[in-house]
Amino acid sequence: MRILALDIGTMRIGIAVSDASAMVASPLAVLSTQEVEQNTPAFRRILEDYAPELLLVGLPVSLSGGENEQAAHTREIATKISTITQLPLAFQDERLSSAQAKRILREQGCTERDMRGRIDAVAASLFLQTYLDAAKGCL
Numbered sequence: 463m464r465i466l467a468l469d470i471g472t473m474r475i476g477i478a479v480s481d482a483s484a485m486v487a488s489p490l491a492v493l494s495t496q497e498v499e500q501n502t503p504a505f506r507r508i509l510e511d512y513a514p515e516l517l518l519v520g521l522p523v524s525l526s527g528g529e530n531e532q533a534a535h536t537r538e539i540a541t542k543i544s545t546i547t548q549l550p551l552a553f554q555d556e557r558l559s560s561a562q563a564k565r566i567l568r569e570q571g572c573t574e575r576d577m578r579g580r581i582d583a584v585a586a587s588l589f590l591q592t593y594l595d596a597a598k599g600c601l
Contacts, residue, residue, distance in 0.1 A: 466514035467590035468543065469556065469582045470536050471495065476582025478590045479512050484597070487590035489583035499539060501546045509547060517549040520556030520589045527555075554593045559585040 463484045469476035475498045477490045491508065498505045519540040522532045537553075544551035563584035572580070 463516065464512055464514045465516045465518050465590060465593070466508070466512060466549070467518040467520065467554075467586040467593075468498070468540070469520045469559070469586035469589070470539050471582060472535075474582050476584070476586040477508060478583055478586035479508075479514065480590060480594055484594055487587040487594055489580070489587040492579050492582045495539070498543060499546075514549060517544050517547060517551050518590055518593055519543075519551065519553050520559060520586065521553040523555055523557060552593075554589045556585065556589045559588045562588055 463480075464482050465480040465484060467478040467480075467487065469478075473495060474492050475495050476492050477498075478487050479490050480487050490512075491504075493502075493504055517540070519536065521529070521536055523529055540551055540553070560581055563581045566584060
C-alpha cells in the first residue's frame with residue numbers, strides 16, 4: 463500500500479511518499495498550497511506516478527496534544543484534497559517534524575537558503591515514517 467503524506471502549510475505543502483510495501487518514506491516535492499488545492503497538473507502527475515491508496519496529513523497539535531486554529535485549517539484543506547483525489551484520509555501528529563527536518567538538513571550541510579524548498583517535504587517524510595513504523599503488521 464503506497465501512502466502519500468502532506469505537510470500542509472499556508473503557503474506550501476510538503477509531499478512525501480512511501481514505497482509500495484509501506485516500509486520506507488521518502489521526501490518527494492514541495493508545491494504551493496494553491497497548486498494542491500486546485501489539483502493542478504503538477505499535483506495530478508504525482509498522483510498518477512505514485513498511485514497512492516491513502517492520504518496521510520500531518521496534524522499540527524500543541525505540545526500538550528490539543529488542537530488549535532491551525533489544526534482546524536489543516537483538517538479543512540485535507541478534507542478538500544481528499545474529496546478531490548477520492549483518497550481515504552488519515553491524520554498523523556506532526557509535532558516538531560519541521561524542527562527535526564531543519565536539524566537533519568543542517569547536519570547535511572544545507573544553508574538556510576537551501577533548506578527553504580526542502581523542509582516541508584522532509585517533515586512530511588518524517589511523520590510518514592512514524593506512521594509506517596507504528597502501522598507495521600497492520601497494513
